[in-house]
Amino acid sequence: MYASHGFLRSDIGDVDVVYHDGLYHLFHLVLPNHDFIAHAVSSDGMSWRRVKNALFVGEPGEWDDDMLWTMHVTLDPDRPGEWRMFYTGLARSEYGRVQRVGLARSKDLYHWERCNHGHYPLSIPAPHYESSVDEGRKWVSFRDPFFYHDTETDDRLLLSTARIKDGPIIRRGCVGLAREVSPDNFVFEPPLYRPGLYDDVEVPNLFKLDGRFYLMGSIREDTKIHYWYADSLEGPYHNFFDNVVLPTGNYAGRICRANGRLLLFNFFSKTEHVYGRDVVKKLLPPPKELVTDKAGRLKLKSNRDFDHLVTGREIVTATYQVKVLYDNPHASAVDRPDGLHLSCQSGYEAFILPGRHEDFRLRSMLMLEGLGKTGLVLRMNDEGDGYYLSLDLVNGIAQIRAWGANPTPEFEHAFRYEPLQEAQFRGSDHGPWQIEVVAHGMYLEFSIDGIVVLSLVDDSFSDGGIGFYTESAAVCLKDLHVETLTRPVSENAGEPVYTATQRSPDAEVEGR
Numbered sequence: 001m002y003a004s005h006g007f008l009r010s011d012i013g014d015v016d017v018v019y020h021d022g023l024y025h026l027f028h029l030v031l032p033n034h035d036f037i038a039h040a041v042s043s044d045g046m047s048w049r050r051v052k053n054a055l056f057v058g059e060p061g062e063w064d065d066d067m068l069w070t071m072h073v074t075l076d077p078d079r080p081g082e083w084r085m086f087y088t089g090l091a092r093s094e095y096g097r098v099q100r101v102g103l104a105r106s107k108d109l110y111h112w113e114r115c116n117h118g119h120y121p122l123s124i125p126a127p128h129y130e131s132s133v134d135e136g137r138k139w140v141s142f143r144d145p146f147f148y149h150d151t152e153t154d155d156r157l158l159l160s161t162a163r164i165k166d167g168p169i170i171r172r173g174c175v176g177l178a179r180e181v182s183p184d185n186f187v188f189e190p191p192l193y194r195p196g197l198y199d200d201v202e203v204p205n206l207f208k209l210d211g212r213f214y215l216m217g218s219i220r221e222d223t224k225i226h227y228w229y230a231d232s233l234e235g236p237y238h239n240f241f242d243n244v245v246l247p248t249g250n251y252a253g254r255i256c257r258a259n260g261r262l263l264l265f266n267f268f269s270k271t272e273h274v275y276g277r278d279v280v281k282k283l284l285p286p287p288k289e290l291v292t293d294k295a296g297r298l299k300l301k302s303n304r305d306f307d308h309l310v311t312g313r314e315i316v317t318a319t320y321q322v323k324v325l326y327d328n329p330h331a332s333a334v335d336r337p338d339g340l341h342l343s344c345q346s347g348y349e350a351f352i353l354p355g356r357h358e359d360f361r362l363r364s365m366l367m368l369e370g371l372g373k374t375g376l377v378l379r380m381n382d383e384g385d386g387y388y389l390s391l392d393l394v395n396g397i398a399q400i401r402a403w404g405a406n407p408t409p410e411f412e413h414a415f416r417y418e419p420l421q422e423a424q425f426r427g428s429d430h431g432p433w434q435i436e437v438v439a440h441g442m443y444l445e446f447s448i449d450g451i452v453v454l455s456l457v458d459d460s461f462s463d464g465g466i467g468f469y470t471e472s473a474a475v476c477l478k479d480l481h482v483e484t485l486t487r488p489v490s491e492n493a494g495e496p497v498y499t500a501t502q503r504s505p506d507a508e509v510e511g512r
Helices: 304-309 505-510
Strands: 011-020 023-031 036-042 067-075 083-090 100-106 143-149 156-163 173-182 185-193 202-209 212-219 224-230 244-246 250-258 261-274 277-283 288-292 298-301 310-316 331-336 339-352 360-369 373-380 386-392 397-410 413-424 433-440 443-448 451-457 465-485
Touching: 011 067, 011 250, 011 261, 011 277, 023 067, 036 067, 083 143, 143 202, 156 185, 156 202, 202 250, 202 288, 212 250, 224 250, 244 250, 244 261, 244 298, 261 451, 298 451, 304 310, 304 433, 339 360, 339 373, 360 373, 373 433, 397 443, 397 451, 413 451, 433 465
Parallel strands: 067 143
Antiparallel strands: 011 023, 023 036, 067 083, 083 100, 143 156, 156 173, 173 185, 202 212, 212 224, 224 244, 250 261, 261 277, 261 288, 288 298, 310 465, 331 339, 339 465, 360 433, 360 465, 373 386, 373 465, 386 397, 397 413, 433 443, 443 451
8 A cells, every 4th residue: 555655744646557567657646735746666556666756847837837636647649659648737827727638748657748839738618618717616627637549449539527518516527528630639529428416527537348338437525436337439328226436435546457457546535633633644555456247337356466465374164263252151153064153142242263463364255144243353452442344244235443442531432433434235135255354554455255345544453353243143154264464565665664654753753
Protein backbone atom coordinates (compact mmCIF):
# COMPACT_ATOMS: atom_id res chain seq x y z
CA MET A 1 0.00 0.00 0.00
CA TYR A 2 1.29 3.41 -0.97
CA ALA A 3 0.85 6.76 0.76
CA SER A 4 2.50 10.13 0.59
CA HIS A 5 4.78 10.99 3.49
CA GLY A 6 5.96 14.32 4.81
CA PHE A 7 5.94 16.79 7.66
CA LEU A 8 2.68 18.43 6.54
CA ARG A 9 1.04 15.11 5.62
CA SER A 10 0.69 15.63 1.87
CA ASP A 11 -1.88 13.37 0.32
CA ILE A 12 -2.38 11.20 -2.75
CA GLY A 13 -5.01 12.42 -5.19
CA ASP A 14 -6.37 10.73 -8.31
CA VAL A 15 -4.12 8.05 -9.79
CA ASP A 16 -3.28 6.53 -13.15
CA VAL A 17 -1.18 3.39 -13.65
CA VAL A 18 0.59 2.11 -16.77
CA TYR A 19 2.40 -1.24 -17.09
CA HIS A 20 5.44 -1.22 -19.39
CA ASP A 21 8.52 -3.45 -19.69
CA GLY A 22 7.88 -5.24 -16.39
CA LEU A 23 7.23 -2.09 -14.34
CA TYR A 24 4.09 -0.42 -13.10
CA HIS A 25 4.25 3.36 -13.48
CA LEU A 26 2.04 5.25 -11.05
CA PHE A 27 1.16 8.87 -11.75
CA HIS A 28 -0.77 10.69 -9.05
CA LEU A 29 -1.81 14.10 -7.85
CA VAL A 30 -0.36 15.51 -4.62
CA LEU A 31 -2.85 17.23 -2.35
CA PRO A 32 -3.76 19.74 -1.13
CA ASN A 33 -1.74 21.96 -3.46
CA HIS A 34 -2.32 20.16 -6.79
CA ASP A 35 0.93 21.72 -7.97
CA PHE A 36 2.60 18.68 -9.55
CA ILE A 37 1.99 15.18 -10.85
CA ALA A 38 4.18 12.66 -9.03
CA HIS A 39 5.61 9.47 -10.52
CA ALA A 40 6.46 6.18 -8.80
CA VAL A 41 7.40 2.73 -10.11
CA SER A 42 6.82 -0.79 -8.85
CA SER A 43 7.51 -4.37 -9.90
CA ASP A 44 4.35 -5.76 -8.26
CA GLY A 45 1.90 -2.86 -8.03
CA MET A 46 2.09 -2.84 -4.22
CA SER A 47 5.51 -1.52 -3.11
CA TRP A 48 6.44 1.73 -4.84
CA ARG A 49 9.57 3.82 -5.35
CA ARG A 50 9.27 7.53 -6.12
CA VAL A 51 11.14 8.75 -9.19
CA LYS A 52 11.39 12.05 -11.08
CA ASN A 53 8.12 14.02 -10.86
CA ALA A 54 6.30 14.05 -14.17
CA LEU A 55 4.84 17.54 -14.46
CA PHE A 56 4.57 20.81 -12.53
CA VAL A 57 2.07 23.66 -12.80
CA GLY A 58 2.75 26.08 -15.62
CA GLU A 59 4.69 29.30 -15.33
CA PRO A 60 2.69 32.38 -14.24
CA GLY A 61 0.34 33.43 -16.99
CA GLU A 62 0.07 30.03 -18.62
CA TRP A 63 -3.28 28.23 -18.86
CA ASP A 64 -2.32 25.68 -16.14
CA ASP A 65 -0.49 27.96 -13.69
CA ASP A 66 -2.93 27.36 -10.80
CA MET A 67 -3.49 23.61 -10.36
CA LEU A 68 -3.08 20.26 -12.08
CA TRP A 69 -5.85 17.71 -11.82
CA THR A 70 -6.45 14.16 -13.05
CA MET A 71 -4.36 12.71 -15.85
CA HIS A 72 -4.33 9.70 -18.20
CA VAL A 73 -1.20 8.19 -19.78
CA THR A 74 -1.39 6.09 -22.97
CA LEU A 75 0.73 5.11 -25.92
CA ASP A 76 0.68 7.62 -28.78
CA PRO A 77 -1.10 5.88 -31.70
CA ASP A 78 0.74 8.04 -34.24
CA ARG A 79 4.24 7.96 -32.75
CA PRO A 80 5.31 4.36 -32.06
CA GLY A 81 7.12 3.96 -28.76
CA GLU A 82 6.08 7.37 -27.44
CA TRP A 83 3.56 8.31 -24.77
CA ARG A 84 0.89 10.94 -24.31
CA MET A 85 -0.39 12.30 -21.01
CA PHE A 86 -3.74 14.06 -21.11
CA TYR A 87 -4.15 16.12 -17.96
CA THR A 88 -6.47 18.71 -16.41
CA GLY A 89 -5.27 22.25 -15.75
CA LEU A 90 -6.64 25.40 -14.10
CA ALA A 91 -5.61 29.05 -14.51
CA ARG A 92 -5.06 31.57 -11.72
CA SER A 93 -6.49 34.39 -13.83
CA GLU A 94 -9.83 32.55 -13.90
CA TYR A 95 -9.68 31.65 -10.19
CA GLY A 96 -9.61 27.99 -11.18
CA ARG A 97 -13.20 28.07 -12.37
CA VAL A 98 -12.54 26.83 -15.91
CA GLN A 99 -11.13 23.33 -16.46
CA ARG A 100 -9.20 22.50 -19.62
CA VAL A 101 -7.34 19.44 -20.87
CA GLY A 102 -3.73 19.67 -21.98
CA LEU A 103 -1.16 17.26 -23.33
CA ALA A 104 2.40 16.31 -22.45
CA ARG A 105 4.62 13.89 -24.39
CA SER A 106 7.34 11.45 -23.36
CA LYS A 107 9.58 8.89 -25.01
CA ASP A 108 10.40 6.98 -21.83
CA LEU A 109 7.62 7.75 -19.26
CA TYR A 110 10.16 9.64 -17.13
CA HIS A 111 10.75 12.90 -19.00
CA TRP A 112 7.69 14.89 -20.07
CA GLU A 113 7.29 17.97 -22.26
CA ARG A 114 4.16 20.09 -22.51
CA CYS A 115 2.43 20.74 -25.82
CA ASN A 116 1.27 24.30 -25.25
CA HIS A 117 0.71 24.95 -28.93
CA GLY A 118 -1.48 23.90 -31.84
CA HIS A 119 -4.60 22.09 -30.65
CA TYR A 120 -3.83 22.20 -26.92
CA PRO A 121 -5.16 22.93 -24.41
CA LEU A 122 -8.64 21.66 -25.25
CA SER A 123 -11.68 23.63 -24.07
CA ILE A 124 -15.11 22.07 -23.91
CA PRO A 125 -17.55 23.76 -26.33
CA ALA A 126 -21.28 24.34 -26.72
CA PRO A 127 -23.86 23.23 -27.75
CA HIS A 128 -23.71 19.84 -25.98
CA TYR A 129 -21.97 20.92 -22.77
CA GLU A 130 -21.79 23.69 -20.19
CA SER A 131 -18.89 25.77 -21.47
CA SER A 132 -19.21 29.08 -19.62
CA VAL A 133 -18.99 30.19 -15.99
CA ASP A 134 -22.39 31.82 -16.50
CA GLU A 135 -24.05 28.41 -16.71
CA GLY A 136 -25.03 25.77 -14.17
CA ARG A 137 -22.81 25.86 -11.11
CA LYS A 138 -20.86 28.88 -12.39
CA TRP A 139 -17.73 26.88 -13.21
CA VAL A 140 -16.85 24.76 -16.23
CA SER A 141 -16.48 20.99 -15.75
CA PHE A 142 -14.04 19.44 -18.23
CA ARG A 143 -11.61 17.19 -16.41
CA ASP A 144 -10.42 13.62 -15.71
CA PRO A 145 -9.54 12.80 -19.35
CA PHE A 146 -9.46 9.18 -20.50
CA PHE A 147 -8.23 8.24 -23.97
CA TYR A 148 -9.65 5.07 -25.53
CA HIS A 149 -8.11 3.60 -28.67
CA ASP A 150 -9.66 0.59 -30.40
CA THR A 151 -6.76 -0.88 -32.39
CA GLU A 152 -9.12 -2.96 -34.55
CA THR A 153 -11.37 -0.13 -35.73
CA ASP A 154 -8.97 2.77 -34.98
CA ASP A 155 -11.73 4.53 -33.03
CA ARG A 156 -10.09 7.18 -30.84
CA LEU A 157 -12.24 8.64 -28.10
CA LEU A 158 -11.36 11.16 -25.41
CA LEU A 159 -13.71 10.84 -22.45
CA SER A 160 -14.05 13.42 -19.69
CA THR A 161 -16.05 14.52 -16.70
CA ALA A 162 -18.46 17.07 -18.15
CA ARG A 163 -21.98 18.49 -17.77
CA ILE A 164 -24.90 18.88 -20.15
CA LYS A 165 -26.49 22.31 -20.54
CA ASP A 166 -30.06 21.48 -19.46
CA GLY A 167 -31.90 19.89 -16.55
CA PRO A 168 -31.71 20.21 -12.76
CA ILE A 169 -28.43 21.87 -11.78
CA ILE A 170 -27.09 19.04 -9.64
CA ARG A 171 -28.11 16.31 -12.12
CA ARG A 172 -26.29 17.39 -15.27
CA GLY A 173 -23.19 15.26 -14.82
CA CYS A 174 -22.24 13.19 -17.89
CA VAL A 175 -19.33 11.48 -19.62
CA GLY A 176 -18.17 13.93 -22.25
CA LEU A 177 -17.00 12.65 -25.62
CA ALA A 178 -14.53 14.00 -28.17
CA ARG A 179 -13.35 12.02 -31.19
CA GLU A 180 -9.79 12.27 -32.50
CA VAL A 181 -10.37 12.60 -36.25
CA SER A 182 -6.70 13.22 -37.09
CA PRO A 183 -3.56 13.39 -34.96
CA ASP A 184 -4.27 15.73 -32.01
CA ASN A 185 -7.42 17.06 -33.69
CA PHE A 186 -10.55 16.41 -31.58
CA VAL A 187 -14.19 16.99 -32.51
CA PHE A 188 -16.68 17.09 -29.64
CA GLU A 189 -19.82 14.97 -29.89
CA PRO A 190 -22.86 14.45 -27.62
CA PRO A 191 -22.11 12.73 -24.30
CA LEU A 192 -21.22 9.07 -24.35
CA TYR A 193 -23.43 8.63 -21.28
CA ARG A 194 -25.73 10.95 -19.36
CA PRO A 195 -27.42 9.29 -16.37
CA GLY A 196 -29.58 12.33 -15.53
CA LEU A 197 -29.10 11.77 -11.82
CA TYR A 198 -25.62 12.83 -10.60
CA ASP A 199 -23.77 16.10 -10.21
CA ASP A 200 -20.72 14.62 -11.95
CA VAL A 201 -19.43 11.30 -13.28
CA GLU A 202 -15.79 11.50 -12.21
CA VAL A 203 -12.69 9.72 -13.51
CA PRO A 204 -14.35 7.82 -16.37
CA ASN A 205 -12.83 4.64 -17.85
CA LEU A 206 -13.83 2.75 -20.99
CA PHE A 207 -12.71 -0.79 -21.77
CA LYS A 208 -13.75 -3.98 -23.51
CA LEU A 209 -13.87 -7.21 -21.54
CA ASP A 210 -15.22 -10.60 -22.60
CA GLY A 211 -16.97 -9.16 -25.65
CA ARG A 212 -18.73 -6.25 -23.92
CA PHE A 213 -17.93 -2.58 -23.48
CA TYR A 214 -17.83 -1.24 -19.94
CA LEU A 215 -17.92 2.37 -18.80
CA MET A 216 -16.78 3.03 -15.25
CA GLY A 217 -16.97 6.23 -13.20
CA SER A 218 -16.88 7.48 -9.62
CA ILE A 219 -19.90 9.16 -8.06
CA ARG A 220 -19.41 11.73 -5.29
CA GLU A 221 -22.93 11.33 -3.94
CA ASP A 222 -22.19 7.89 -2.48
CA THR A 223 -18.37 7.83 -2.79
CA LYS A 224 -18.45 4.61 -4.81
CA ILE A 225 -17.15 3.35 -8.14
CA HIS A 226 -20.03 2.56 -10.51
CA TYR A 227 -20.13 0.98 -13.97
CA TRP A 228 -22.40 0.57 -16.99
CA TYR A 229 -22.25 -1.78 -20.00
CA ALA A 230 -23.09 -1.80 -23.71
CA ASP A 231 -22.88 -4.14 -26.68
CA SER A 232 -21.34 -1.47 -28.91
CA LEU A 233 -18.79 1.26 -28.29
CA GLU A 234 -21.21 4.17 -28.68
CA GLY A 235 -23.85 2.54 -26.47
CA PRO A 236 -26.49 2.90 -25.23
CA TYR A 237 -25.03 1.99 -21.83
CA HIS A 238 -27.17 0.04 -19.36
CA ASN A 239 -27.29 -0.71 -15.62
CA PHE A 240 -27.31 -3.99 -13.81
CA PHE A 241 -29.36 -4.16 -10.61
CA ASP A 242 -26.07 -3.74 -8.74
CA ASN A 243 -23.56 -1.63 -10.66
CA VAL A 244 -21.11 -0.83 -7.85
CA VAL A 245 -17.59 -2.24 -8.22
CA LEU A 246 -16.29 -1.44 -4.72
CA PRO A 247 -18.00 -0.30 -1.50
CA THR A 248 -17.87 3.15 0.08
CA GLY A 249 -14.45 4.71 0.63
CA ASN A 250 -12.96 3.41 -2.61
CA TYR A 251 -12.87 6.11 -5.29
CA ALA A 252 -11.34 7.37 -8.54
CA GLY A 253 -10.71 3.94 -10.04
CA ARG A 254 -8.35 3.57 -13.01
CA ILE A 255 -7.74 0.45 -15.11
CA CYS A 256 -4.34 -0.97 -16.06
CA ARG A 257 -3.62 -3.90 -18.39
CA ALA A 258 -0.71 -6.05 -17.22
CA ASN A 259 0.35 -9.58 -18.18
CA GLY A 260 -3.04 -10.48 -19.60
CA ARG A 261 -4.94 -9.10 -16.60
CA LEU A 262 -7.14 -6.04 -16.31
CA LEU A 263 -6.33 -4.46 -12.95
CA LEU A 264 -8.22 -1.80 -11.03
CA PHE A 265 -6.30 0.79 -9.00
CA ASN A 266 -8.02 3.38 -6.81
CA PHE A 267 -7.45 5.43 -3.70
CA PHE A 268 -9.15 4.78 -0.39
CA SER A 269 -10.31 7.69 1.78
CA LYS A 270 -9.60 7.11 5.46
CA THR A 271 -10.55 9.56 8.21
CA GLU A 272 -7.80 10.14 10.79
CA HIS A 273 -7.93 12.13 14.01
CA VAL A 274 -4.89 14.42 13.90
CA TYR A 275 -4.16 17.18 16.42
CA GLY A 276 -7.75 17.23 17.65
CA ARG A 277 -9.51 17.30 14.29
CA ASP A 278 -10.66 14.82 11.66
CA VAL A 279 -8.50 14.67 8.53
CA VAL A 280 -9.28 12.60 5.45
CA LYS A 281 -6.23 10.64 4.35
CA LYS A 282 -6.02 9.02 0.90
CA LEU A 283 -3.97 5.87 0.33
CA LEU A 284 -3.41 3.51 -2.60
CA PRO A 285 -4.44 -0.09 -1.76
CA PRO A 286 -3.19 -3.11 -3.73
CA PRO A 287 -4.82 -3.52 -7.16
CA LYS A 288 -7.52 -6.06 -7.89
CA GLU A 289 -8.29 -7.99 -11.06
CA LEU A 290 -11.44 -7.15 -13.03
CA VAL A 291 -13.39 -10.16 -14.34
CA THR A 292 -16.98 -10.84 -15.41
CA ASP A 293 -19.48 -13.41 -14.16
CA LYS A 294 -21.83 -15.47 -16.32
CA ALA A 295 -24.28 -12.57 -16.59
CA GLY A 296 -21.57 -10.13 -17.64
CA ARG A 297 -21.43 -8.26 -14.32
CA LEU A 298 -18.06 -6.86 -13.29
CA LYS A 299 -16.40 -8.54 -10.33
CA LEU A 300 -13.04 -8.18 -8.60
CA LYS A 301 -10.55 -10.87 -7.65
CA SER A 302 -7.83 -10.51 -5.03
CA ASN A 303 -4.39 -9.68 -6.33
CA ARG A 304 -2.60 -12.94 -7.08
CA ASP A 305 0.75 -11.25 -6.38
CA PHE A 306 0.06 -11.80 -2.68
CA ASP A 307 1.24 -15.35 -3.45
CA HIS A 308 4.79 -14.01 -3.74
CA LEU A 309 4.62 -12.53 -0.23
CA VAL A 310 3.85 -15.80 1.58
CA THR A 311 6.61 -16.79 4.02
CA GLY A 312 4.85 -19.48 6.06
CA ARG A 313 1.71 -21.60 6.15
CA GLU A 314 -0.13 -23.33 8.99
CA ILE A 315 -2.93 -25.80 8.40
CA VAL A 316 -5.65 -26.05 11.07
CA THR A 317 -7.47 -29.37 11.15
CA ALA A 318 -8.18 -30.28 14.80
CA THR A 319 -9.81 -28.88 17.91
CA TYR A 320 -6.60 -29.01 19.95
CA GLN A 321 -5.36 -26.13 17.77
CA VAL A 322 -8.32 -23.94 18.77
CA LYS A 323 -9.02 -22.05 22.00
CA VAL A 324 -12.19 -20.23 23.04
CA LEU A 325 -12.02 -16.55 23.94
CA TYR A 326 -15.10 -15.95 26.08
CA ASP A 327 -15.47 -19.33 27.89
CA ASN A 328 -19.12 -19.64 26.94
CA PRO A 329 -20.48 -22.88 28.51
CA HIS A 330 -22.70 -23.45 25.47
CA ALA A 331 -19.74 -23.47 23.07
CA SER A 332 -18.08 -26.57 21.64
CA ALA A 333 -15.41 -27.53 19.12
CA VAL A 334 -15.61 -31.02 17.61
CA ASP A 335 -13.48 -32.90 15.06
CA ARG A 336 -15.67 -34.40 12.36
CA PRO A 337 -14.87 -36.30 9.16
CA ASP A 338 -16.14 -33.38 7.09
CA GLY A 339 -14.09 -30.76 8.94
CA LEU A 340 -13.65 -28.72 12.10
CA HIS A 341 -17.04 -28.09 13.74
CA LEU A 342 -17.44 -24.93 15.89
CA SER A 343 -20.70 -24.25 17.68
CA CYS A 344 -22.29 -21.97 20.26
CA GLN A 345 -25.93 -22.73 21.02
CA SER A 346 -26.62 -19.69 23.18
CA GLY A 347 -24.77 -16.42 23.37
CA TYR A 348 -21.49 -15.63 21.68
CA GLU A 349 -18.16 -17.39 21.34
CA ALA A 350 -14.98 -16.71 19.38
CA PHE A 351 -12.72 -19.62 18.46
CA ILE A 352 -9.10 -18.48 18.14
CA LEU A 353 -6.60 -20.21 15.87
CA PRO A 354 -2.94 -20.79 16.83
CA GLY A 355 -0.47 -17.92 16.98
CA ARG A 356 -0.42 -14.17 17.01
CA HIS A 357 -0.78 -12.64 13.56
CA GLU A 358 0.07 -9.30 12.01
CA ASP A 359 0.18 -9.73 8.21
CA PHE A 360 -1.63 -12.81 6.96
CA ARG A 361 -3.98 -14.44 4.48
CA LEU A 362 -6.63 -16.83 5.78
CA ARG A 363 -8.49 -19.26 3.53
CA SER A 364 -11.16 -21.82 4.33
CA MET A 365 -14.23 -23.60 3.06
CA LEU A 366 -17.11 -22.69 5.38
CA MET A 367 -20.50 -24.35 5.89
CA LEU A 368 -23.18 -22.83 8.11
CA GLU A 369 -25.58 -24.87 10.26
CA GLY A 370 -28.61 -23.27 11.88
CA LEU A 371 -30.14 -19.82 11.51
CA GLY A 372 -27.85 -17.90 13.84
CA LYS A 373 -24.92 -15.55 13.25
CA THR A 374 -21.33 -16.17 12.29
CA GLY A 375 -18.22 -14.31 11.15
CA LEU A 376 -14.53 -13.83 11.82
CA VAL A 377 -12.45 -12.06 14.44
CA LEU A 378 -9.17 -10.50 13.32
CA ARG A 379 -6.17 -9.16 15.23
CA MET A 380 -7.91 -9.95 18.49
CA ASN A 381 -6.42 -9.51 21.98
CA ASP A 382 -7.33 -11.49 25.11
CA GLU A 383 -10.00 -8.95 26.05
CA GLY A 384 -11.81 -9.39 22.73
CA ASP A 385 -10.62 -6.10 21.23
CA GLY A 386 -10.10 -6.30 17.48
CA TYR A 387 -11.88 -6.44 14.13
CA TYR A 388 -15.23 -8.21 13.89
CA LEU A 389 -16.21 -9.35 10.40
CA SER A 390 -19.92 -10.16 10.46
CA LEU A 391 -21.30 -12.44 7.73
CA ASP A 392 -24.98 -12.76 6.89
CA LEU A 393 -24.52 -15.58 4.42
CA VAL A 394 -28.22 -16.00 3.69
CA ASN A 395 -28.99 -12.38 2.81
CA GLY A 396 -25.50 -11.71 1.49
CA ILE A 397 -24.24 -8.91 3.79
CA ALA A 398 -20.68 -8.46 5.04
CA GLN A 399 -19.82 -5.87 7.70
CA ILE A 400 -16.50 -5.13 9.37
CA ARG A 401 -16.21 -3.21 12.66
CA ALA A 402 -13.44 -2.07 14.97
CA TRP A 403 -14.70 -3.00 18.41
CA GLY A 404 -12.87 -2.79 21.70
CA ALA A 405 -12.22 -0.98 24.95
CA ASN A 406 -11.89 2.79 24.81
CA PRO A 407 -8.39 3.71 26.05
CA THR A 408 -9.81 6.94 27.54
CA PRO A 409 -13.25 5.91 28.81
CA GLU A 410 -15.67 8.39 30.32
CA PHE A 411 -18.95 7.33 31.94
CA GLU A 412 -20.83 5.11 29.46
CA HIS A 413 -18.20 5.55 26.73
CA ALA A 414 -16.22 2.54 27.89
CA PHE A 415 -15.99 0.99 24.45
CA ARG A 416 -15.28 1.83 20.80
CA TYR A 417 -17.69 0.48 18.22
CA GLU A 418 -16.84 1.76 14.76
CA PRO A 419 -18.57 0.37 11.65
CA LEU A 420 -15.87 0.55 8.98
CA GLN A 421 -17.43 -0.86 5.83
CA GLU A 422 -20.45 -2.82 4.62
CA ALA A 423 -21.16 -4.50 1.29
CA GLN A 424 -23.54 -7.00 -0.24
CA PHE A 425 -22.90 -10.20 -2.14
CA ARG A 426 -25.05 -12.97 -3.62
CA GLY A 427 -26.31 -14.84 -0.55
CA SER A 428 -27.95 -18.26 -0.32
CA ASP A 429 -29.40 -20.62 2.26
CA HIS A 430 -26.81 -23.27 1.60
CA GLY A 431 -23.06 -23.61 1.36
CA PRO A 432 -20.27 -24.24 1.22
CA TRP A 433 -18.63 -20.83 0.80
CA GLN A 434 -14.97 -20.30 0.03
CA ILE A 435 -13.75 -17.39 2.13
CA GLU A 436 -10.50 -15.45 2.13
CA VAL A 437 -9.21 -12.65 4.35
CA VAL A 438 -6.09 -10.60 3.63
CA ALA A 439 -4.57 -8.35 6.31
CA HIS A 440 -1.46 -6.56 5.10
CA GLY A 441 -0.44 -3.55 7.13
CA MET A 442 -3.45 -1.25 7.29
CA TYR A 443 -5.06 -2.95 4.28
CA LEU A 444 -7.96 -5.34 4.96
CA GLU A 445 -9.73 -7.37 2.28
CA PHE A 446 -12.46 -10.01 2.38
CA SER A 447 -13.44 -12.28 -0.52
CA ILE A 448 -16.15 -14.88 -0.81
CA ASP A 449 -16.19 -17.52 -3.54
CA GLY A 450 -13.22 -15.79 -5.15
CA ILE A 451 -14.82 -12.32 -5.39
CA VAL A 452 -13.66 -9.31 -3.36
CA VAL A 453 -16.49 -7.97 -1.19
CA LEU A 454 -14.75 -5.66 1.30
CA SER A 455 -11.66 -3.55 0.65
CA LEU A 456 -10.58 -0.92 3.16
CA VAL A 457 -7.77 0.70 5.10
CA ASP A 458 -7.73 0.97 8.89
CA ASP A 459 -5.11 0.99 11.65
CA SER A 460 -7.19 0.47 14.79
CA PHE A 461 -5.53 -2.91 15.46
CA SER A 462 -2.16 -4.08 14.16
CA ASP A 463 -1.81 -7.66 15.40
CA GLY A 464 -3.42 -10.38 17.52
CA GLY A 465 -5.35 -13.61 17.28
CA ILE A 466 -7.59 -14.59 14.39
CA GLY A 467 -10.50 -16.98 14.25
CA PHE A 468 -14.23 -17.49 13.82
CA TYR A 469 -17.22 -16.64 15.96
CA THR A 470 -20.68 -18.14 16.20
CA GLU A 471 -23.84 -16.93 17.94
CA SER A 472 -26.68 -19.45 18.13
CA ALA A 473 -25.15 -21.19 15.14
CA ALA A 474 -22.50 -23.67 14.07
CA VAL A 475 -19.91 -23.63 11.32
CA CYS A 476 -17.94 -26.42 9.73
CA LEU A 477 -14.50 -25.45 8.40
CA LYS A 478 -12.56 -27.44 5.83
CA ASP A 479 -9.16 -26.81 4.22
CA LEU A 480 -8.52 -24.06 6.77
CA HIS A 481 -5.05 -22.57 6.61
CA VAL A 482 -3.34 -19.33 7.56
CA GLU A 483 -0.42 -17.92 5.57
CA THR A 484 2.08 -15.42 6.95
CA LEU A 485 2.84 -12.50 4.62
CA THR A 486 5.96 -10.38 4.52
CA ARG A 487 5.78 -7.02 6.23
CA PRO A 488 4.28 -4.47 3.82
CA VAL A 489 6.59 -1.87 2.32
CA SER A 490 4.56 1.17 1.38
CA GLU A 491 7.48 3.04 -0.17
CA ASN A 492 10.86 1.79 -1.36
CA ALA A 493 13.03 4.78 -0.55
CA GLY A 494 16.64 4.95 0.61
CA GLU A 495 15.27 3.47 3.82
CA PRO A 496 12.04 1.51 3.20
CA VAL A 497 8.89 2.93 4.77
CA TYR A 498 7.08 0.05 6.42
CA THR A 499 3.90 1.75 7.53
CA ALA A 500 1.58 4.46 6.29
CA THR A 501 0.35 5.30 9.76
CA GLN A 502 0.81 9.02 10.31
CA ARG A 503 2.37 10.34 13.52
CA SER A 504 3.93 13.64 14.39
CA PRO A 505 7.76 13.82 14.21
CA ASP A 506 7.86 14.17 18.03
CA ALA A 507 5.87 10.99 18.43
CA GLU A 508 8.21 9.17 16.07
CA VAL A 509 11.19 10.14 18.22
CA GLU A 510 9.44 9.19 21.45
CA GLY A 511 8.50 5.81 19.99
CA ARG A 512 12.13 4.82 19.32
